[in-house]
Amino acid sequence: MLPPAKLAVYGFQHVLAFYAGAVIVPILLAGAIGLNERELIHLINADLFTCGIASIIQSVGFWKVGVRLPLLQGVTFTAVSPMIAIGMAAGGGTDGLLVIYGSVIVAGLFTFLIAPVFGKLIRFFPPVVTGSVITIIGLALLPVAAADAVGGADNPHPEDWHNLAFALGTLALIVVIQRVFRGFMATVAVLIGLVAGTLVAWATGFATFSAVGESAWFGVTTPFFFGIPKFGLAAIVSMIVVMLITAVETTGDVFATGEIVDKRVGKSDIARALRADGLATTIGGIFNSFPYTCFAENVGLVRLTRVKSRYVVATAGAIMIVIGLLPKAGAIVAGIPHPVLGGAALAMFATVAVVGFQTLSRVDFHDHRNVVIVASSVGLAMFVTAQPDVAKALPEWAQVVFGSGITLGSITAIVLNIVFHHIGRGRGPAVAGSPGEGTVRLEQVNGMSREEFVATFGRLFQGETAVVGHAYDRRPFADTDALRTAFQEALFAAPRDEQRALMAEYPDLGGLDIGEASERDQSAAGLTRLADEDQQEFEALAATYRERFGIPLIVCVRDAHNRDHILRDGALRLTNSPAQEHAAALIEIAKVANHRFADLVADANPIHTARTSWTKSAR
Template sequence: MRAKRRPHPVDEMLPVGKLAVYGFQHVLAFYAGAVIVPILLAGAIGLSERELIHLINADLFTCGIASIIQAAGFWKVGVRLPLLQGVTFTAVSPMIAIGLAAGGGTDGLLVIYGAVIVAGLATFLVAPFFGRLIRFFPPVVTGSVILIIGLALLPVAALDAVGGGSDPQPGNPRHLAYALGTLAVIVLIQRLFRGFMATVAVLVGLVLGTLVAWLLGDAHFDAVGDSAWLGVTTPFHFGWPQFSIAAIVSMIVVMLITAVETTGDVFATGEIVDKRVGREDVARALRADGLATTIGGVFNSFPYTCFAENVGLVRLTQVKSRWVVVAAGAIMILIGLVPKAGAIVAGIPHPVLGGAALAMFATVAVVGIQTLARVDFHDHRNIVIVGSSVGLAMFVTAQPDIATAVPGWAQIILGSGITLGSITAIGLNVVFHDVGRGRGPAVAGTPSAGSVRLEQVNGMSREEFVATFRRLFQGPTDVVGRAHDRRPFADTANLRAAFQEALFSAPADEQRALMAAYPDLGADRVADGEEGEDSVRDQSAAGLTRLADEDREEFAALAAAYREKFGVPLIICVRDAASRDRILVEGRQRLDNSPAQEHAAALIEIAKVANHRLADLVAGANPIASARARAFGRGVE
């Protein structure tokens, strides 16, 4: 009887004590960003201090509900990743404009809530259709968006580090000491400790930084005594929402833009926790955004999205369980119901928060860099996509007032570096990689290398063809040569069919030799690059190149058992597999097959792998041009 497989780290239920500590760490990292939106809005539309306090409590209460929906999930709602929900900054300027246009004060607030409720419902309904756009998010886009998120958040951390937006003091040596001291504590703990202590480094840094600031008289908790023990937010506390067509349209546009940011956060978290993100995952995340936003409008709060700040915390601590975020959600609900608890958290000095945020936000950017490492930068189109999107995002981040140079409707886009950079990356990817695809590959690596189109493939000699396309298969090139004999190719689909027909019509001993050339799943030789970059790309899709020791042993045992029975490696198209767990389940099931059935199954998997590798080549002309150049000694600059 096989031992029960432990769950994926994302689904692992930790002990209650650890859930509470890790969850509280998320709350502390999240708190400043959570309350800034109601503070900005209240000041802009003229709300009283009492009304502001109620908005903060309502915000925290609804943040908790939204985070539980996103992380725990039910039906087709919630991505079930460790993603914490917070009010989107993208909505601040539009909400202020809506509120002021409606007369400000609570009158303006009611029109805002009407728009928020309808925009949330619209997001919920459009989620499955947005999920179908996932093909427009290849690594060049997701890597750019993740990198932009991390870089754009760093100025927020820097502002906190010098005292916060209300009273920045860059020349204050105490602020610098608190920020750098907190950062140093986090770094030292992660260097000197392992296990539980390393995972709560951010929490320890925040607590020690706050304690030192309190001892020196720079952290104040006077508001704790003035706050009530219980403060329950009730639906429609300020009155029944009012509905304005212009306000609703504006807020729907905000939610569509926010959906782009949410998609980037989902991909970033998927990379961090090593879990594949698909179309339905994006749809589930956006449904949760929509539902949470509608709940926010009912409970006196605002539009919700995945909070990038806490994505960095997951990366830094490597605590991947989504139940930690569920615990954080429960803590936020509690803080929202107990104003005194919120006042304690609010007493953390801005420089201490800023020091911790510097570490967390920078790790988000690192994830983006890791994702971009899978992009072919010999293709200058990808350089243009990344360079333009990151450049524009940093332009807006460094000069936020640039948004005033455009009409009000465009300020939604130019008001956020994350939004502008994300839209730029998506748009340029479509322009360079999708528009005109029917004409074939349009750009080669260098002017000297020239463009490579389908007619040129049809004109290749057998030697050139084999050199160009040999990477589709591992080992022997007989199948590639046989595909060359099926020229001319009418289109890319016809080219793909030629490889498939050549594979399945090959003699059995030739097929057997081809199978034997494929590496074991999860093998060290693949992770070390000894089996070639294509094998690394194939197996990294499900994280097989970065297995923990326990998982590596499990894959090695499966590979050995399969080889012993069938004499060849276990071949599975990892890019089509849902997860590492699914690969193991499928591999064990195939151990019960007959040799004839496994021979056929292996050929099908080889064909799937070849299809993906061909797509990698044909998606851009550079890989084809580069392959030819390498084969015949012509370097590509």
């Protein structure tokens, strides 16, 4: 809980970042189903009022409702097309609106009731899915920011340099503040950028606040303002599908926020978040608003500002309730020019994508199945985002999915993860061998006998195989990283006499007849082709080291810069205590084993290795 002044400032920053996205849904819906201006104003007020209630429920929480993270709630974009279709099918106008509200209320109750079941499905959301979904959310929202940056989706003017100047100027100011300032100033960079950009636009005549004078001071939204809701089966089914899709988006946002605030998200957290979505959606249907979900732009704002207090979002909710009751206040916020808002949104939406990249960094991409999942889901999401009219080529029921890149990409990631990792007999990533001679996959490793395991991975260490046997006892291995970690832990947990026996097996640096594995290691620094004078220096160092510590001088040559560096470092190590050199030798053995393990994986995955090598060389 921050001091009241900071809560107010940070909360207002969230409101500014959220506002345009919040009001766009009622604006689009009203225009499509033929509502008049008075009805539109009431929809906007009702939307803001209910957004505030929903945000407080989600961030503060009560009982088993609300995830208690800094997540701000807003009307989901996924519902726009289905609601327009429902409203038009019912004749448009307020008649269509009543059928929409009936479906919204039922879908909200449905979401509330299935939340615990959906929470139990968390095992179907590993990092490969959540990382893909979070990345897709960030990337798919960037065109929305770009549309604002050129004047707004309803009136774009990309050729107007003023729009470009306001958008890039706002973005540049945010970046400069983040670079120059620390503490409070850095955390309100987005707010300063929005306020400064708006003031400049107003001073130069590119922003107007004429709507403020025309708006009323006070306006209350009452339950069922437009009449008693009507319930249609087709409309209810369509809205339930929307809420199921929204549940996936909410799950992605919860995981993204969990990453930002360092909170481990569990199935109970997902259930709490979805209950809040369901309750807020039901309240929305009663108070003349629409389905609710977590707003990704505000997830990006939390990441950008590093202000992680959930009470900031609760304060933003309180501010929205006030704005929803004061149409004049809403008109002031609505005066922010599109290009200014677009410049700030570019930073916030891209930051959401970065959170996705961080999540994907934990994915084992040596497993080609994960490559397919990420590539397919992101590719389809960007396809629909770049070509939104492609949904018109499909039946109306399919347009709910293909009408949104976020929806299509999220569903693709979930379905492919189930197909590749949960249906049938998965073989796991290749961890040894080669495509020509036969690869050893992770599932096979988990089913090996001790003798087979030692024969396959014994080359990671020199001669002595006791450590490899200890690693075998740590089965089963969930992925490639878990297998590599098992060797490291087995090495450091082995009894001292086994560690000393293992150290004695390692050859001298620059020695002769050192074996294929060591030759591959030492050739990295040219130790297999030393001149006579250099050979003598290494032999002298090795003999002195053995005499002092009773073990060979072990160095991970692949991490060393050159021969001179190895000699200089070896001479310095002669001054260490025996205990310190014992620990140093273990660390060097672990480094050597890591490189040898990477060789095994690389040999088994030549395509992945070639792609990675090409990327590094291109950089």
